Amino acid sequence: MRMQINKAFQFTHQGPLSTTLEPVDRPVPEPEAEQIVVKILAAALNPVDVQLSSSSDAILGMMQVQPASPTYPKIPGMDFSGTIHAVGTSIDRARFNVGDEVFGLAMDITGKGTLQEYLAMTPSPADGTQGSHVVIKKPEGLTHVQAAAMPLVYSTIYTGFVHHGHLTYPSEATQNEQQQQGPAAGKEKGKSVLVLGGSGGTGSMAIQFATQIPEVNGRIVASCSAKNASFVESLGAAEVIDYTSQNVVEAALNSPYAPFDLIYDCVGGADFIPHLDELLVNDPEDPRRGMYVTIVGDKTGRDSMGGPITNDLNPVQKDRKRYVCMMLEASTTQFETMYTFLERGGQVLIDSTFGFNDAAKAYARLESARAVGKVVVDFTK
Known part of the structure; x- marks a missing residue:
């Protein structure tokens, strides 16, 4: 045989x-x-x-x-x-x-x-x-x-938004309730999210994920190049920051959606670290609001290893209570929420x-x- x-x-x-x-x-x-x-x-x-x-x-x-x-x-x-x-x-x-x-x-x-x-x-x-x-x-x-x-993209986003960003991915019941109530008046209420690197594989899905969270209510800002701005807006970004012509930190500070409940970083670098107190929500009644979650760390080279390992090499990150250089957390129950994400129109x-x-x-x-x-x-x- x-x-x-x-x-x-x-x-x-x-x-x-x-x-x-x-x-x-x-x-x-x-x-x-x-x-x-x-x-x-x-x-x-x-x-x-x-x-x-x-x-x-x-x-x-x-x-x-x-x-x-x-x-x-x-x-x-x-x-x-x-x-x-x-x-x-x-x-x-x-x-x-x-x-x-x-x-x-x-x-x-x-x-x-x-x-x-x-x-x-x-x-x-x-x-x-x-x-x-x-x-x-x-x-x-x-x-x-x-x-x-x-799988990897979705699990990375879920870990960042839910486990570290403390946002709630809704059950079918809460989503149906939101649809019955209709959209809130404008987008002046709710939590806000900034996605750095909104046109990439992870960033583009992160924007879609954020649109499915009722408490965010469309208050989504994303950075990308000008050529990808229309694409990012089509995914659900209410504001686009063009990193090729704008200072991203300054634009984020001046955004009508600032300060943010979550900054989700798919790019890397340390430009935002000195400004986190201004950029992130500070709510004494809910200290979990206002997190900077990076999937990269402060490194900018594509081929070098990122993640929490960069905390050991670059200690400037270490003691920031609202800065998380995340490690992936995956489980079967987490993965099963992908069915809901897809049913609501999410795609990679x-x-x-x-x-x-x-x-x-x-x-x-x-x-x-x-x-x-x-x-x-x-x-x-």
């Missing part, structure tokens, strides 16, 4: 994935008792893939994601969509069965990523416990390419798709900084 082949792309040394990726054939994994094996049909690429592959051993050691001497080879990738190929003996068949279409996030950043045809994983529990492998059923209305583009912007054999070209597109939205590898092409 001929052995099934698990085609994959791996890298064996530090550097940009557009130049370090190489194809490899591996055996198809067998599931352990608590595992499922997913046949991956699409995988979205993320800047963190490139950051991890380009980071030094010292940085990765500080992150405690691997020993000081990393073991190569590594397979990159976190987002995926596909079908269940096999299930372990202890898997609850009410959740997962062979043939089910699923999508999710594999946050194993030690190099057991999604750029391979078959991936074994232990699904996170259904009770809301955080986990590194979050898998749910794929909505019928999404293609595998669309589904693969969703896809820049381009590449065939499986063109994975290196796909990473070249991501590394170019010209992609507007997600870059996805379609394994069926």
